[in-house]
Amino acid sequence: MSIKKITSLLLFIVMFSCGSSAVNYDNLDEKVAAKDSINYRQEMRNFVVGLSAYAKNINPNFLVIPQNGIELITSDGEISSEINTTYLDAIDGHGQEDLFYGYTKDNGATPKKVTAYITQLLQLSKNRGKTILVTDYCSSEYKIKNSQASNNNLGFVSFAATERDLNVIPNVPVYNASNKNITTLNEAGNFLYLLNPENYELKDKFISDVANTNYDVLIIDLFFNGDVAFTVSEIEKLKIKENGGKRLVICYMSIGEAEDYRYYWKPQWKSTTPAWLDKENRNWPGNYKVKYWNKDWKNLIFGNEGAYLDKILDRKFDGVYLDIIDAFNFFEEN
Numbered sequence: 001m002s003i004k005k006i007t008s009l010l011l012f013i014v015m016f017s018c019g020s021s022a023v024n025y026d027n028l029d030e031k032v033a034a035k036d037s038i039n040y041r042q043e044m045r046n047f048v049v050g051l052s053a054y055a056k057n058i059n060p061n062f063l064v065i066p067q068n069g070i071e072l073i074t075s076d077g078e079i080s081s082e083i084n085t086t087y088l089d090a091i092d093g094h095g096q097e098d099l100f101y102g103y104t105k106d107n108g109a110t111p112k113k114v115t116a117y118i119t120q121l122l123q124l125s126k127n128r129g130k131t132i133l134v135t136d137y138c139s140s141e142y143k144i145k146n147s148q149a150s151n152n153n154l155g156f157v158s159f160a161a162t163e164r165d166l167n168v169i170p171n172v173p174v175y176n177a178s179n180k181n182i183t184t185l186n187e188a189g190n191f192l193y194l195l196n197p198e199n200y201e202l203k204d205k206f207i208s209d210v211a212n213t214n215y216d217v218l219i220i221d222l223f224f225n226g227d228v229a230f231t232v233s234e235i236e237k238l239k240i241k242e243n244g245g246k247r248l249v250i251c252y253m254s255i256g257e258a259e260d261y262r263y264y265w266k267p268q269w270k271s272t273t274p275a276w277l278d279k280e281n282r283n284w285p286g287n288y289k290v291k292y293w294n295k296d297w298k299n300l301i302f303g304n305e306g307a308y309l310d311k312i313l314d315r316k317f318d319g320v321y322l323d324i325i326d327a328f329n330f331f332e333e334n
Contacts, residue, residue, distance in 0.1 A: 038293065038331070040293075040327075040328035040331045040332055041071070041072055041077075041328045041332075043292065043293035043328070044069065044072060044256070044292060044325060044327065044328050045072055045084060045086070045087045046293070047255060047292055047293065047298065048064070048066055048087065048090060048091065048255075048322065048325070049086060049087060049090040050298070050302075051064065051255070051301065051302050051309060051320075051322075052064040052090040052091060053090065054302050054303055054309070055302070055309060055313060055320065058313055059313065061318075062313070062318070062319055062320070063092045063093070063185055063248070063250060063318055063319025063320070064090065064091045064092055064319060064320055064322065065091065065092060065093045065094065065095055065131075065133065065185075065250065065319060065320070065321050065322065066091060066094060066095065066322045066325040067094075067095030067096070067097065067321060067322060067323050067325060068095065068096060068097060068323075068324075068325055068326045069325030069326035069327075069328070070094055070096060070118060070121045070122055070125070071121065071326075072084065072087055072325065072328075073087060073088055073121060073124060073125055074121070074124070077121075079117075079120045079121060079124070083124065083128070088125065088128055088130065091130065092130065092131065092185050092319065093125075093130045093131035093132060093133060093185050094122060094125050094130055094131075094132050094133070095133045095134075095135065095321060096118060096122060096132060096133070096134050096135070096156075097134075097135045097136075097137070098110050098135075098136065098137060099115060099118055099119065099122075099134045099136060099151070099156075100115060100134075100136050100138075100146070100147050100150050100151070101136040101137055101138035101143055101147055101160075102136055102137030102138065102161075102164075106137045106138070106139070106164050107137065107138045107139050107140060107143060109143075119154065122154075122156065123154070126154075126155060126156070129186075131157060131185040131186045131188065132154075132155070132156040132157065133156070133157050133159070133191055133217070134147075134151045134156045134157065134158055134159070135159050135161050135193050136151075136158070136159070136160050136161065137161050137164055138160055138161075138162070139162040139163075141172075143160075144160040144162075144170075144172060147160045148160060148175045152175075152176070157188050157189065157190060157191055157217075158175060158190065159190065159191050159192065159193050160172070160175075161193060165195075165196050165198075166193050166194060166195040166196050167194075167195075167196035167197070167198050167199055168194075168199065169192065169194060169209060169210070169213060174190055174213065174214045174215055175189070175190050176189030176190045176216075177189070177190065177214040177215075177243075178214075178216070178245065179214070179241070179243040179244060179245040180216075180245055181245050181246040182216045182217065182245065182246055182247050182248055183246065183248075185217070185248065185319075187216070188216040188217045188248065189216055190215055190216050190217070191215055191216060191217035191218070191219060192210070192213060192215035192217070192218050192219065193219045194210065194218070194219070194220055195219070195220065195221050195252055196221075197221075197224055197225055198225065200224075200225075203224045203228065203230075203234075206224065207234055207237055207238060210238055211237055211238055211240065211241075211242065212242045213241065213242055214241045214242050214243050214245070215241070215247060216241075216245075216247050216248070217247060217248045217249075217250060218238060218247060218248070218249045218250065219250045219251075219252055219321050220238070220249065220250075220251065220252065221251070221252050222251050222252075222253070222308075222311060222312055222315070222317075223263075226261050226262075227263070229311065229315065230315060231315065232314075232315050232316050235249055235315050235316055235317060236316070239318075248318040248319065249317055249318055250317060250318055250319045250320065250321045251312045251315075251317040251319070251320050251321065252320075252321045252323060253301070253308055253309065253312065253320050253321065253322060253323065254287075254322075254323040254324050255292060255301055255322050255323070255324060255325070256289070256290065256292055256323065256324025256325060256326070256327030257281060257284075257287045257288060257289055257290060257323075257324045257327065258277060258287070258288045258290050258297075259286060259287050259288075260286045260287075260288070261286060262308075264300050264308065274296060274297075275291070275294060275296065276290050276291045276292075276294035276296055276297040277290060277291075278290060278291060289327060289330055289331075290327070291331075292327060
């Protein structure tokens with residue numbers, strides 16, 4: 001059973017109780033035909049494969065890690081189906097949220113059927129040499145330890161996020177801490193996912209606090225509080241753990257949604273909408289679904305001077321953490 005099917009079952013009662021809007025049947029055949037002409041899953045694979053080829057041509061050691069959307073590793077998301085080797089060969093690992101905690105609510109256990117389904121797909125990827133980074137959203141001591149142990153037993157690298165906004169360094173010991181130099185992703189025993197530095201007024205303080213940790217991998221944003229990009233020298237500081245060992249520093253980048261607080265955003269887009277811009281995400285105001293197969297959107301992301309990925313490469317990050325990979329679900333359902 002796919003994540004999409006499981007999610008539909010879990011949300012059916014909520015959707016039914018809320019009622020539904022009347023269907024607009026104007027030009028319905030045309031809309032259906034247009035939808036059916038696009039393979040949304042393959043278009044996302046193509047996007048990631050192209051992005052990876054571009055980045056690795058510049059830096060062969062550059063890591064490409066998609067978050068969620070693990071269904072893309074097989075032809076149709078089913079565990080027994082054919083593995084998409086082109087997609088797997090283009091990436092170095094998988095990020096996965098909510099495997100054990102956080103799927104329906106923070107600090108709440110993920111339904112066992114969901115965990116079982118996702119785990120099997122993640123194992124298919126791991127068996128082909130990919131590193132699995134799992135972010136569970138839990139805050140109680142027991143659940144944090146259970147998340148760490150459960151992921152460790154599967155051979156996955158664990159991070160227990162105590163805040164959904166990923167805005168704090170958890171006040172817990174670093175799991176599997178070591179002073180080893182981490183030069184490849186599969187050497188990592190832990191990671192820190194810290195996207196939102198809203199609790200820091202000064203960038204130097206943020207850098208200092210992060211540098212004074214012993215996480216093997218750090219996932220951060222390119223920008224400090226939305227507008228000031230980290231410099232090459234600042235990234236180099238972050239690559240050294242408190243104990244002197246080296247770590248990998250990975251940059252977060254959303255490719256399935258546009259964010260109105262990013263440098264590329266133009267205010268007029270809300271009134272004069274680009275062809276690739278779609279609906280606002282109701283759960284994350286300021287984030288907009290995008291037709292990620294559109295060339296103009298891809299050009300904003302990589303392949304030319306000033307593109308997002310090119311800025312990341314210029315700052316000497318060790319890799320990129322790609323979010324909203326599962327945007328294909330939105331278009332398949334709409």
